Amino acid sequence: MTKPRDPEALLAAYLEGGMEVLPDRVVDYVLDEVHRTRQRAVFGPWRTRSMFRSAFKAAAVVAALALGSAFFVVQRGQPAVVGPSPSAAASSDASRPAVVSPSATHRATPTPTPILWTEASLKEDWPAPVRPEPVGGAIVLPVRGELGTFVLADPADDNGSSVLPWVDIRVVHTGSPFKVVIELADNHPPLVDPTEQWIAYGVVVDADRDGVPDVRYGIDNLPAFETDVGRPWRRHRGWRTDLHTGQTEAIASEPYDLVGDTGLDTFYPPGAYGPDGARLGFGGDVAGGGTSTSLDGPFYTWAAVIENGRVVATDYAPDVGWLDPWAKAKP
Amino acid sequence: MLRTLVDRARQGDEEAFGALVGEVGDRCIFIAHRILRDANLAEDAVQVALVQVWRELPTLRDPDRFEAWLHRILVNACYAEARRRRQFAADVVLLETDAPADTDELLTVHDRDQLDRGFRRLPPEQRAVLVFHHALGLTVPEVADHLGIPLGTAKSRLSYATAAIRAALEADARTPTLDQEQLA
Numbered sequence: 001m002t003k004p005r006d007p008e009a010l011l012a013a014y015l016e017g018g019m020e021v022l023p024d025r026v027v028d029y030v031l032d033e034v035h036r037t038r039q040r041a042v043f044g045p046w047r048t049r050s051m052f053r054s055a056f057k058a059a060a061v062v063a064a065l066a067l068g069s070a071f072f073v074v075q076r077g078q079p080a081v082v083g084p085s086p087s088a089a090a091s092s093d094a095s096r097p098a099v100v101s102p103s104a105t106h107r108a109t110p111t112p113t114p115i116l117w118t119e120a121s122l123k124e125d126w127p128a129p130v131r132p133e134p135v136g137g138a139i140v141l142p143v144r145g146e147l148g149t150f151v152l153a154d155p156a157d158d159n160g161s162s163v164l165p166w167v168d169i170r171v172v173h174t175g176s177p178f179k180v181v182i183e184l185a186d187n188h189p190p191l192v193d194p195t196e197q198w199i200a201y202g203v204v205v206d207a208d209r210d211g212v213p214d215v216r217y218g219i220d221n222l223p224a225f226e227t228d229v230g231r232p233w234r235r236h237r238g239w240r241t242d243l244h245t246g247q248t249e250a251i252a253s254e255p256y257d258l259v260g261d262t263g264l265d266t267f268y269p270p271g272a273y274g275p276d277g278a279r280l281g282f283g284g285d286v287a288g289g290g291t292s293t294s295l296d297g298p299f300y301t302w303a304a305v306i307e308n309g310r311v312v313a314t315d316y317a318p319d320v321g322w323l324d325p326w327a328k329a330k331p
Numbered sequence: 332m333l334r335t336l337v338d339r340a341r342q343g344d345e346e347a348f349g350a351l352v353g354e355v356g357d358r359c360i361f362i363a364h365r366i367l368r369d370a371n372l373a374e375d376a377v378q379v380a381l382v383q384v385w386r387e388l389p390t391l392r393d394p395d396r397f398e399a400w401l402h403r404i405l406v407n408a409c410y411a412e413a414r415r416r417r418q419f420a421a422d423v424v425l426l427e428t429d430a431p432a433d434t435d436e437l438l439t440v441h442d443r444d445q446l447d448r449g450f451r452r453l454p455p456e457q458r459a460v461l462v463f464h465h466a467l468g469l470t471v472p473e474v475a476d477h478l479g480i481p482l483g484t485a486k487s488r489l490s491y492a493t494a495a496i497r498a499a500l501e502a503d504a505r506t507p508t509l510d511q512e513q514l515a
Contacts, residue, residue: 022356
């Protein structure tokens with residue numbers, strides 16, 4: 001005999017079952033952690049976005065001048081570096097990382113670029129080459145996909161190395177200002193020690209829409225904690241670099257955490273785990289009534305691999321210009 | 332009372348935060364366990380979320396919005412745990428020891444198995460919408476508010492998730508003896 005089956009009633013009944021009391025051990029753990037954890041300092045919750053934008057604009061002018069100076073210096077034979085270490089970040093030459101890729105076409109150079117890299121770099125450097133970007137770079141409008149997503153296809157095999165397809169960006173898509181997904185020619189980067197192959201993905205944002213990179217987010221295959229060493233499918237390091245000051249903040253705890261005032265949710269599946277590619281989630285969800293920001297400016301994505309201290313493959317999407325789904329997206 | 336505790340905890344009062352955990356902890360594990368369907372993952376998610384709540388409390392502008400704010404942090408922690416589980420899935424066979432006992436005559440063991448299978452196939456974002464709507468009894472706009480997503484997104488997630496559950500039940504109804512046939 002078949003009885004009537006109302007899926008919603010069955011579902012509600014199904015969801016009635018489950019834990020209802022938080023175990024004491026969890027409460028004890030939380031209170032112990034709370035005792036050891038400082039609360040986040042709030043210096044100005046009254047600050048408005050426009051105030052941030054004004055500050056960004058002022059910083060952008062300074063950065064543009066610095067960028068020009070650095071470019072001039074590099075033209076004279078200064079070696080390029082891959083990313084700012086915290087110590088370098090504090091220096092006034094904050095624009096140097098912007099010259100890693102010498103390619104005028106903004107594509108990875110098949111010829112490896114020397115970088116300043118040591119074992120210590122694994123703790124203090126950020127493997128993120130920044131695409132040289134002319135001030136006032138063009139806006140790229142993505143195609144609107146299903147369910148309100150935005151999709152940008154990137155040319156295949158444009159990363160300078162077809163043997164590293166996990167650096168070859170195939171598609172970038174985003175459904176909201178809170179998430180960017182980078183799909184790769186091979187979404188399964190190898191389970192490899194970062195000293196052998198240092199793999200990183202990220203997003204560079206032009207927060208004030210002036211064509212000058214402002215913020216760079218990244219994730220790489222460094223374990224987030226010592227307990228994650230040897231278990232690379234666990235937590236990855238994530239970070240945010242202010243490209244005007246060179247200051248870098250790294251996620252200090254879980255895959256979802258705050259860097260500065262931005263929630264950053266990093267994920268990519270190494271080896272055979274998962275089909276998603278690299279994903280960077282941003283902002284607002286965690287803050288609710290708080291102060292977090294979302295990804296609301298034009299951006300481009302990047303992927304890079306370093307071997308033996310050299311950038312052996314880099315890809316950008318878009319290769320030229322800024323992706324801006326929130327400008328005037330095509331219907 | 333909750334408002335008072337939130338205010339005091341925002342000022343760094345650990346004792347008040349302890350009391351706050353006492354007030355909201357059961358609700359947190361209720362939500363997390365129903366989204367994740369795994370006690371260990373749910374406990375981990377609640378731990379992470381509550382510590383993050385403590386750390387971020389000073390950034391909460393409106394204490395009256397505490398509950399929705401807490402829920403957003405909690406579901407994000409659940410999403411992270413769900414991803415971690417998926418990443419481990421290739422190595423670890425999870426035993427179904429956390430399955431709740433049948434509590435309702437409406438639900439047969441067979442129904443529950445089918446629902447469990449269908450529910451676990453859903454992405455955690457859709458599970459969360461189902462839990463907030465069906466288990467907590469929130470309206471769809473309230474669900475959107477508590478999850479920090481647009482109303483349209485909440486509606487579409489609810490629609491997809493409900494359709495998936497319905498499909499799982501209907502597929503089972505059409506092929507009630509599939510396993511036996513396969514064995515034959």
